Amino acid sequence: MVLAWHTNIAARWLDPQQHDGTASPDNFLMALHDGLTKNFRDNKFDHSALAEAHEFASDSTSATFRLRRGIKFHDGSPVTPADVKWSYQHYRGAWGDVLNAKTEAIELTDDNTVVFHFKEPFPDFPILLGTANVCGAGWVVPARYYEQVGPQGFVQKPIGAGPYKLVSQEPGLKLEFEATEDYYRPVHIKHLTMVSVPEAATRVAMLERGEADIIYNVPGELIDRIKSNPKLMLAPVLSANFWLEFPGFQDAKNPFHDKRVRQAVSLAIDRKAMNEAECAGLGQIDGNWINDDVVYGIDWPQWPHDPAKAKQLLAEAGYPDGFNVDWVTPIPDYFSRGERTVSMLRKIGIRGKLQVMERGVFLKRLQSGLTAWQGVQIILNAARVGGTWSSWYDSYMKCGGFNGRDRNCVPELDAAFARYLAATELEQRRGLAEQIQREILENYYFVPVFRHAAMQAIGSRIAATKWQDVFPTVTTAYAYPWEDIELKA
């Protein structure tokens, strides 16, 4: 089986110890490595993987994992509790500092049991540990080998406990895997190749010719070529959510300070048209800016499209002739979505210009806070964050959050969020989570646009009657579980 990956393949994605907190490593970790618990099909984070059983204390102060008997790394050495402890303690990727700060001790109670003790209740622990696109601390590496070769040696010749072992790699270009014979689940396809093909048209051609069996990231202009070919299958996997932000709306001089103006923006957005044009209608028009497949993410009804009412609200807010926006900036590379937003806003009198940035510059400016977003601005932002709703709030909304900084600060919400973090009662946590999300939406602090579909495609050799057979999980946009995918006889 050949997967045509859409960017070059970063070495760090082969090492769970270097997890960067994003979705990309997911694709590789799931083939090469395995976690104590993980997201698997409908299970968002607590599917038993290397641990055959796990228990989280009701007071959230400890977690116990019992390893499967007889599990081995690809070099034949057994997966031991000592490896689990080493992997956790030496983990230096995303969320590593939080785990380290909250963990009191790791106890190896017998030859296959590991107990994590926390300094205080740590209700998010199982979510962090078991969500492959958030954190890699629960993904077990062979301690002795890792110490022997070091991080750089490890990414050249990684050894894991996953369904596939790496047999060769051309750095950045190609990975060749072979099925692990003694994996605890059957692995159907014996050879798996992941090859980097940056050009989308080439990936589609590879699929059409049978040179690739699965391809990722089919752009809009090539969707029809897949749809019109009866041998191929389009897989519109729901992925990132898109929303509009109004940096500095807290300032009374900013037109977006008035809730009616923000509401007018929401009414101006034709979400159905956006979804049709950008994702062939295969995205999802939901009401929340947070994905509904994370813990405590709430459902929200679809927002109406009513330009006439939007104009009326603007007039009531003191802008009968509309106003100028310095820049409308979409997250790269979704520039056409930004253009559509500009066009929709122009119809109600909000006149903006599109600002295009290189992705790295955009991210840097996001992380620089309001100083980088002076004047009247709108950002079309997007994210796909796994785990829990709090990761979204913490990053994009909270005062001082990594991606939000001071752009979207609402101190009252932060106070509620602090209570949420301190709460140990599940019902109380759920209530606070829902309250905060509701307030964001009711006040139009963020204006949700739509949840786009990551366009993947499946070739004719794969045994699948529907695309969900290959992309069955709600927590990643990638093909998974690798061991379950089969070729036609």
Next chain:
Amino acid sequence: MGRFVIRRTLYAIVTLFILSLTIFTVIRLTGDPVTLLAEPGARAEDLDRIRAEWGLDQPLPVQYFSFLKNIATGELGKSFNYEMPVSTLYFQRLPNSLELAFAATLISFLIGIPAGLISAVKVNSAWDSAGKVIALFGLAVPGFWLGLVMILVFSVWLGWLPTSGQGGWQHLIMPAVALGWYFAASLLRLTRSSMLEVMRSEYIKLARLKGLPGYVVIALHAFKNALIPVLTLAGVNLVVMINAAVIIEVIFAWPGIGRLLYEGIFQRDFPLVQGVVMEAGIMIVVINLTIDILYAYIDPRIRLTT
């Protein structure tokens, strides 16, 4: 001759110094690579850790001198993205780029030189017009477009050739044609103009007056002399094809240096971009220096006038 060589070598060193300073400065103007290394979702602490790990927390002059020291010792630093020495990556990809570049050069020779020759010999004829059209298309049709069309026609519709990647000779045909196409056009134009210039020279007239057959005049007297600037251009073209066939290598997923450069730029992998550009710069400067010295050796007037 000795002074000429020393002077030219010093020019070459100054050129490389300016190149190193330029690439070091320009790439840093594009922003902080850590934001791409970590991607969104990572926290400030993760960024600080990565910054320290890669020496990006050091002042710029310290980073620059470290870069220069690495070049002097033949080490071009370590790629952020691959966590491998840049020189290792470069020399891993170099054979692939050489393979593609030589094939593309061969194609550009096979198309450009005969067509240029015929155009010049049959000047203002239908042959010449056909040559001009070929040259115009070669320069006007972008390689990426040609590459994509070839994939569609020869891979998808006809099923004759593989779409991409490296393997047998079949994998080489389309990228070599797409890459060599533009250079064929430039060679065609230069061959034509060079031939026309030579054909108008006195010694060619003398050869004709002596009653030599036309094909002897063209093949033995005119073509050999007209070829000198053509081969000089071909040498420079070859270096460009080796190091900067970015778009063609990306379209055909060819594992060469151009793609390595693309990946470096895309990931803002400073050491990788710096390393590839410096290697290409060194290659071009050294080839130019060698050609200058050879010219001066063959023609003493050059070392006296420069």
